[in-house]
Amino acid sequence: MLNRKTNDWDFATDATPEQILRLFPDGFYNNQFGTVGITKEGEDKTNQNLSSTSYKPYEITTFRTEHGYSDKRRPDKVAWGKDLEEDLSRRDFTINAMALPASKKVIDPFCGQEDLKKKLIRAVGNPADRFSEDALRMMRAIRIAAELGFTIEDNTFQAIKMHSDSIKHVSWERIRDELFKILKSDFPDQGTMMLHAAGLLDYILPELVAGIGVGQKSPQRHHVFDVYTHCLNALKNCPSKDPLVRLATLLHDIGKVQTRKLTPKGIVTFYNHEIIGSRLVKEIADRLRLSKRQKDKLWVLVRWHQFSVDDQQTDSALRRFIKNVGVENLQDMLDLRVGDRLGGGVQETSWRLEKFKKRLEEVQHQPFSVKDLKVDGRDVMEILKIPSGPKVGEILQKLFEEVEEDQTKNEREYLLSRIKEIG
Numbered sequence: 216m217l218n219r220k221t222n223d224w225d226f227a228t229d230a231t232p233e234q235i236l237r238l239f240p241d242g243f244y245n246n247q248f249g250t251v252g253i254t255k256e257g258e259d260k261t262n263q264n265l266s267s268t269s270y271k272p273y274e275i276t277t278f279r280t281e282h283g284y285s286d287k288r289r290p291d292k293v294a295w296g297k298d299l300e301e302d303l304s305r306r307d308f309t310i311n312a313m314a315l316p317a318s319k320k321v322i323d324p325f326c327g328q329e330d331l332k333k334k335l336i337r338a339v340g341n342p343a344d345r346f347s348e349d350a351l352r353m354m355r356a357i358r359i360a361a362e363l364g365f366t367i368e369d370n371t372f373q374a375i376k377m378h379s380d381s382i383k384h385v386s387w388e389r390i391r392d393e394l395f396k397i398l399k400s401d402f403p404d405q406g407t408m409m410l411h412a413a414g415l416l417d418y419i420l421p422e423l424v425a426g427i428g429v430g431q432k433s434p435q436r437h438h439v440f441d442v443y444t445h446c447l448n449a450l451k452n453c454p455s456k457d458p459l460v461r462l463a464t465l466l467h468d469i470g471k472v473q474t475r476k477l478t479p480k481g482i483v484t485f486y487n488h489e490i491i492g493s494r495l496v497k498e499i500a501d502r503l504r505l506s507k508r509q510k511d512k513l514w515v516l517v518r519w520h521q522f523s524v525d526d527q528q529t530d531s532a533l534r535r536f537i538k539n540v541g542v543e544n545l546q547d548m549l550d551l552r553v554g555d556r557l558g559g560g561v562q563e564t565s566w567r568l569e570k571f572k573k574r575l576e577e578v579q580h581q582p583f584s585v586k587d588l589k590v591d592g593r594d595v596m597e598i599l600k601i602p603s604g605p606k607v608g609e610i611l612q613k614l615f616e617e618v619e620e621d622q623t624k625n626e627r628e629y630l631l632s633r634i635k636e637i638g
Contacts, residue, residue, distance in 0.1 A: 216331055228276075228277060254272055303324060305339075307349070307355060308371075310359075311327070325340075342374035350384050351389050351393060354382070354394070361405055364401060376412075390503070395458040404451035420465075420499065426469060429443070433481060434482060446468055449468075450558070454553055460516065460551065464555070467489075467516070468485075471488040520552070529620075531620060534578055534619065545575060588618060591611070592608075598635060
């Protein structure tokens with residue numbers, strides 16, 4: 216209906232799981248929710264796990280009614296039903312509560328098509344009931360709105376605000392997945408603002424909310440927004456589509472809350488905010504159950520985002536920057552900087568930043584580590600007649616420091632003579 220690619224179909228029937236399995240002998244059924252998995256043609260039938268992220272069978276679910284949601288996630292009791300409309304009534308939102316039977320005439324008892332036209336996210340029936348059944352639906356409403364550029368119907372949004380505290384019953388893994396989908400959407404800043412307006416952001420990212428009202432405007436500073444608004448604007452303007460990079464952009468200045476100082480001349484300072492911020496994002500990474508790789512990258516992007524682009528920087532300084540950030544993270548760091556600049560009300564780039572980018576490319580084609588020297592440990596051991604050990608590494612490091620300051624010295628004959636002198 217939206218001319219978007221369909222990635223997944225949900226099938227529903229009044230047939231019981233046992234009846235479905237008689238029709239599809241290769242199907243499998245190992246859950247309490249009446250869902251039978253049907254292996255797609257060409258799929259590996261050995262990995263028959265409905266919860267696997269790498270395996271996605273067709274799922275056929277028996278019409279059902281659900282009762283009791285004591286954990287705010289799963290029904291305490293499931294009963295088979297015979298009526299499709301009754302089955303649709305337990306869906307989350309009207310645009311997700313439509314069915315397409317063999318007759319091809321859409322069954323739409325809750326006016327989902329009309330809400331699609333209005334670009335509206337509306338809960339099916341009583342929104343309070345839908346959110347008490349699964350508290351994550353509150354984030355799903357915001358995520359779908361951010362993905363589609365829709366708004367949330369007022370009663371539905373008010374119910375989210377009223378029940379926002381119940382998000383604490385949802386696992387952090389599920390919260391993380393929805394948050395990353397919001398960050399990956401076309402309107403990540405709008406989604407984040409909706410999370411805040413609904414009261415959900417206070418629980419998910421309180422460190423970001425703490426930046427509300429923390430002013431940055433003062434003489435000698437270009438910032439006109441408070442820390443929270445600046446971070447949102449930076450997220451909005453970050454060119455990367457990677458949700459982790461967007462998360463780093465959103466959180467890059469959260470350390471300013473703890474480091475804000477006002478000098479006697481009325482100048483606002485945030486000395487070492489990147490260090491404090493990098494500590495905070497480690498805690499956030501653990502809270503969101505990020506992998507070690509994700510946590511390390513998030514830390515790197517926040518820790519080193521306050522880099523200088525002075526056109527007088529030496530090659531050595533540029534190499535130290537690359538070493539700190541990691542070659543694999545350079546583009547992500549530059550994307551964060553673009554978001555930071557635009558989010559602060561300045562132009563996307565400058566001649567200094569463009570020169571900085573060019574020099575980053577240039578120094579990577581020059582000797583960058585000890586292994587790039589035109590001599591190695593075997594040369595040191597042979598010339599000095601010493602065995603492998605710390606002494607060899609010390610001499611190579613001294614040679615590298617010379618070459619790092621003057622690239623013309625990376626010549627084999629010169630370095631061989633220096634080994635004799637240093638040794």
